[in-house]
Amino acid sequence: MFKRASGTKDILPQETAQWQRLEKISHQIFSLYNYHEIRTPLIEEESLFDRSLGKSTEIVRKQMFLIKKGRDSYCLRPEGTASVVRAYIENSLDKKSGFIKLYYIGPMFRAERPQRGRLRQFHHIGCEVIGSGEPEVDIEIIALADNLLSLFSVKGYRIQVNSLGCLEDKKKFIDLLRQQLKPKANKLCDDCRVRFKDNVLRVLDCKNETCREIIRTLDIQAQVSALGTQSGHLCLECKDHFERVCKGLDALRLDYKVNPYLVRGLDYYTRTVFEVTHPALGAQDAIGAGGRYDNLVEELGGPDTAAMGFAFGMERLILALDAPAEAQNKELIFIVSLGEEAKKEALLLLSQLRKEGLACDTDYENKSLKGAMRLANDSGAKRILIIGEDELKKEIVTLKDMRSGGQKEVKRQDLLAELKRGS
RNA sequence: GUGGGUGUAGCUCAAUUGGUCAGAGCGUUAGACUGUGGCUCUAAAGGUUGCGGGAUCGUUCCCCGUCACCCACCCCA
Numbered sequence: 002m003f004k005r006a007s008g009t010k011d012i013l014p015q016e017t018a019q020w021q022r023l024e025k026i027s028h029q030i031f032s033l034y035n036y037h038e039i040r041t042p043l044i045e046e047e048s049l050f051d052r053s054l055g056k057s058t059e060i061v062r063k064q065m066f067l068i069k070k071g072r073d074s075y076c077l078r079p080e081g082t083a084s085v086v087r088a089y090i091e092n093s094l095d096k097k098s099g100f101i102k103l104y105y106i107g108p109m110f111r112a113e114r115p116q117r118g119r120l121r122q123f124h125h126i127g128c129e130v131i132g133s134g135e136p137e138v139d140i141e142i143i144a145l146a147d148n149l150l151s152l153f154s155v156k157g158y159r160i161q162v163n164s165l166g167c168l169e170d171k172k173k174f175i176d177l178l179r180q181q182l183k184p185k186a187n188k189l190c191d192d193c194r195v196r197f198k199d200n201v202l203r204v205l206d207c208k209n210e211t212c213r214e215i216i217r218t219l220d221i222q223a224q225v226s227a228l229g230t231q232s233g234h235l236c237l238e239c240k241d242h243f244e245r246v247c248k249g250l251d252a253l254r255l256d257y258k259v260n261p262y263l264v265r266g267l268d269y270y271t272r273t274v275f276e277v278t279h280p281a282l283g284a285q286d287a288i289g290a291g292g293r294y295d296n297l298v299e300e301l302g303g304p305d306t307a308a309m310g311f312a313f314g315m316e317r318l319i320l321a322l323d324a325p326a327e328a329q330n331k332e333l334i335f336i337v338s339l340g341e342e343a344k345k346e347a348l349l350l351l352s353q354l355r356k357e358g359l360a361c362d363t364d365y366e367n368k369s370l371k372g373a374m375r376l377a378n379d380s381g382a383k384r385i386l387i388i389g390e391d392e393l394k395k396e397i398v399t400l401k402d403m404r405s406g407g408q409k410e411v412k413r414q415d416l417l418a419e420l421k422r423g424s
Numbered sequence: 425g426u427g428g429g430u431g432u433a434g435c436u437c438a439a440u441u442g443g444u445c446a447g448a449g450c451g452u453u454a455g456a457c458u459g460u461g462g463c464u465c466u467a468a469a470g471g472u473u474g475c476g477g478g479a480u481c482g483u484u485c486c487c488c489g490u491c492a493c494c495c496a497c498c499c500c501a
Binding site (some may be wrong): 004005007059060064080109111112113114115116117118119123125126127143192203208209227254265266267276277283284287288289290291311312313314315316317318321337339369370371372373374375376377378379386389390391393399401403406408 | 425426445454457459460461462468474491492494495496497498499500501
């Protein structure tokens with residue numbers, strides 16, 4: 002027997018109802034905020050991600066699915082932002098309007114060790130606002146994420162926000178962190194010793210207790226007080242930017258927390274970063290995250306353009322949801338026929354009703370009336386049409402309401418109107 | 425990628441210390457009810473006990489390998 006590839010999932014009919022619900026809400030809300038959908042290819046040049054995510058990231062080093070074709074080297078996209086920015090530049094969207102709000106829904110691929118909430122093929126729903134560095138954009142994006150979550154009916158999530166500062170701030174901060182950490186480096190956990198070299202910022206959100214203890218002793222209150230009194234590693238502009246973001250979020254009464262230790266793993270992030278977590282997910286608790294990437298467009302060969310975005314993990318969203326979506330087609334009309342002649346009539350009716358936009362189905366197996374009724378019941382249909390010899394003779398059909406159990410005879414010429422009235 | 429756990433019918437789970445039953449509930453199908461679903465009752469179908477090796481007179485149970493999933497780490501959405 003064939004098996005699906007490790008870390009992939011078949012999304013079965015009973016689950017697709019939930020997927021479709023989330024997708025529908027997303028299309029509606031993004032449209033409400035005037036975002037436009039973009040669909041980029043699933044495969045990209047491998048090097049696109051070295052440049053955007055960063056060569057030292059785990060994703061680029063170990064988790065890309067590579068596709069070699071002759072001399073070309075492609076990969077399955079591990080995330081959406083780099084592709085969108087590539088498309089933005091390649092299609093000269095910057096020259097058309099200069100400012101654009103985009104969103105996307107689709108599969109991403111990373112060769113991680115699978116776990117609940119961590120698949121090798123998973124789905125992102127995300128957005129990117131390209132062309133403005135104003136804090137109003139940050140505010141809108143975080144509020145949009147919050148808005149989406151509440152419309153999805155996700156409950157109990159937490160939003161954490163931080164600012165990494167601009168590229169220079171980030172560099173300075175990294176240097177500062179290295180400096181302060183250096184004397185204590187040998188006390189760090191094995192992972193953090195590697196991080197110390199490759200990606201010091203990651204030390205800040207290590208879960209190891211001794212590491213956390215060391216971090217607490219560091220003089221990085223800079224970040225902590227980005228909102229407050231002390232001057233930190235943030236330059237004046239970045240500090241002002243972050244303050245305005247926070248004030249804007251406050252004004253919208255958004256429930257969030259500033260977490261000075263929040264860093265994101267991808268190199269391209271600058272200034273505002275945020276993360277949404279949910280307690281139902283265990284260790285993989287981030288259901289969504291995002292941030293500014295003011296240097297990425299230029300880094301990928303475009304003009305100097307500020308931008309920001311975020312993405313949710315669809316599978317994780319669904320894990321965070323407690324109620325399954327209803328799958329049944331409530332408007333379905335089920336047609337039951339008895340005998341050859343009635344069958345012909347039923348097929349005709351089926352076709353007519355469908356042309357009129359009424360969802361309907363029938364029993365294809367020539368089951369007994371009882372069998373067909375069972376099938377009708379299982380289909381979730383609210384109304385049943387029964388056609389047998391009696392009905393044919395009288396040029397009527399029997400219309401049964403499955404809820405009440407009651408039924409009545411309806412003349413053929415009145416049927417359509419009757420059905421439309423009821424639906 | 426690292427460490428650990430689990431793997432029995434479509435689903436959720438049983439099977440005394442390796443030795444006659446590989447079982448139950450739900451679901452499925454059929455019948456009780458040949459023009460009426462849900463409820464009830466009855467019956468049937470359904471398993472190479474993840475896969476491959478090994479040890480044993482014999483294994484679902486022990487050992488090794490492998491695959492998948494789960495948990496933590498790592499990473500990240």
